[in-house]
Amino acid sequence: MPKLKIRISHGNVTAMGPGKADLLRAIESTGSISGAAKAMKMSYRRAWQLVDAMNACYRLPLVETAMGGANGGGAKVTEFGFHILRCYEELVRKSELAAAAELQQLMDFAV
Known part of the structure; x- marks a missing residue:
């Protein structure tokens, strides 16, 4: 079954999309932006951007960072970041359900 790729724009910037959702999940699982970048095979600079x-x-941060030191730095997804991620995932889920028939018709004629 085909998948929709939904991006939420804020002016000329993509506020949330599939790649950014994956990045949030990777930050949560690795505890750092650099670890997430490595896991996603992207540069640290790109992940930071x-x-x-x-x-x-957003009015509140989705990711908070801590400077390195004796215990090292790190990053974490904020509670607000998890809220935005859940909203985005639910939007994608509902959109795929609503568009299932049309997506199937598009694929019926795909080569």
């Missing part, structure tokens, strides 16, 4: 863009699109 995506986090910065997400945080700039």
Whole structure:
């Protein structure tokens, strides 16, 4: 079954999309932006740019970072970040259900 790729725009910036949702999940599982970048096979700089863009699109941060030190730095998805992620995932789920018949028709004629 085909999948919809939904991106939420905020002006000229993508506030949330499939890649940013994956990045949030990777930050949560690794505890850092660099770990998430490595797990996703992207540069740290690119991962940081995506986090910065997400945080700039919302009134509250989706990701908080801690500077390195004796215990090292790190990053975590905030409670608000989890809320936005859940909303996005639910939007995608509902959209796929609502569009299932049309998606199937598109695929019936695919080569």
